[in-house]
Amino acid sequence: MSKVKILNDPVYGFISIPYGIIFDLVEHPYFQRLRRIKQVSLTHYVYPGALHTRFHHALGAYHLTCQAIDVLRSKGTEISDAEAEAVGISILLHDIGHGPFSHTLEHTLINVTHEQLSVMIMEQLNQEFEGALSLAIEIFNNRYHKPFLHQLVSGQLDMDRMDYLNRDSFFTGVSEGVIGYDRIIKMLAVHNNHLVVEEKGIYSIEKFLIARRLMYWQVYLHKTVLSAEQMLIQTLRRAKMLRHRGIKLGVQGSLNYFLENTFSEQDFRLNRAILLERFTSLDDTDIASALKYWQEHFDPILSFMSKNLITRRLFKLEFMDRQPDSDHIRLLRQKIEKQHPYSHDVTDYLLIMGKETNTAYSTSKEEIQILLKSGEVKPMSLISDHGIQPKIFTKHYLCYPKDVKI
Known part of the structure; x- marks a missing residue:
């Protein structure tokens, strides 16, 4: 029998999956669920090819991590087989806690972050696999004595970002996200147990950081994508409020369970096995089926939002440099209430306000470290002439039905 799949x-x-625990985890129902969760939520409403899944991404990130381990070993870094396997498990399961439509419904359907859920699912799997994931969990939580292993999984130059930029660029067709991942990986090294990049790789890092910023504005924070995602959030908010009032929604199983009840991280920890079993039965198809059904619901706001999402009649979204003034918001409320006189709280759902931030590079997190030819190590932000500044760009937005004219 072959040693790899x-x-x-x-x-x-070709991606090689070794038989043993890695293969068994891929085959596990928790991991197979990722086939039914789209990587970039509703981005396919703008870029029709963006139908790839968290399953694809997890395998891609695992593949890049294996390459990085090989490169680091070739440069004399000691990484045992057990450590290599553990970091592989850690990256493979890094997104296992994502719910339906990924980031979009985080804190809406379930008030627990996907990172917290990922750790709890890994702990549950560790119990099933009789402690075989203990080292992987240590690495994932950055409690292992070799920080560079955690930095491969989570950091400003991790294999997670490396894959999603490449993959999302490929499936959206947005070429600005293409990065030289193979060159970046070959430039990785370890210094004092921390991940560094050799100086000759700095231009590839610069392109990586710029590509990430461009992908955020062109793809992840595209105004039409953001409009669709905000509409979905408000639709689920409305459904949850109706269910709490005792109104039947026509949905069953785990979706109905999480619409009826609100759980904290503490609740999940106290009832881990039961709540995780419920959570891991949820995927995109539950939400999509509910939206189709809710098109005919008697609640006018729920049916209006659901119908618009299904038929892609998305709200108008305006980006602005500063917070909208109160007079403009008051006028919008009046127009929405006149155009859509469904109920007294209609603007709580049909007028959406918020802000989004984006930066190419952050100095508030652990910085990318550059290994100079002299042997000195400097953070990326201190190396001049490479055009990367830790500036945060903020855009405010208003989102409302297109038939509301100002």
Whole structure:
């Protein structure tokens, strides 16, 4: 029998999955659920090809991590087989806690972050696999004595970002996200147990950081994508409020369970097995089916929002440099109430306000470290002439039905 399972990936070609615990985790129902969760939520409403899943991404990030381990070993970094396997498990399961439509419904359907859920699912799997994930969990939580292993999984230059930029660029067709991932990986090294990049790789890092910023504005925070995602959030908010009032929604199983009840991280920890079993039965299809059903619901706001999402009649979204003034908001409320006189709280759902931030590089987090030819290590922000500044860009927005004219 072959020692590895070969998968054909559209981005990297062949990906090798070794038989043993890695293969068993991929085959586990928790991981197979990721096939039914889209990587970039409702982005396909703008970029029709963006139908790839968290399953694709997790395997891609695992593949890049294996390459990085090989490079670091070739440069004399000691990484045992157990450590290599553990960091592989850690990256493979890094997104296992995502719910339906990924980030969009975080804190809406379930008030627990996907990172917290990922850790709890890993702990549950560790119990099932009789402690075989203990080292992986240590690495994931950054409690292992070799921080560079955690930095491969979570950091400003981790394999998670490396894959999602490449993969999202590939499936959206937005070429600005293409990065030289293979060169960046070959430039990785370890200094004092921390991940560093050799100086000759700095231009590839610069392109990586710029690509990430461009992908955020062109893809992840595209105004039409943001409009669709905000509409979905408000639709689920409305559904949850109606269910709490005792109104039947026509949905069953785990979706109905989480609409009826609100759980904290503490609740999940106290009732881990039961709540995780419920959570891991949820995926995009539950929400999509509910939206189709709710188109005919008697609640006018729920049916209006659901119908518009299903038929892609999305709200208008205006970006602005500063917070909208109160007079403008008051006028919008009046127009919405006149155009859509459904109920007294209609503007709580049909007028959406918020802000989004984006930066190419953050100095508030652990910085990317550059290993100079002299042997000195400096943070990226202190190396001049490379055009990367830790500036945060903020855009405010208003989102409302297109038939409301100002």
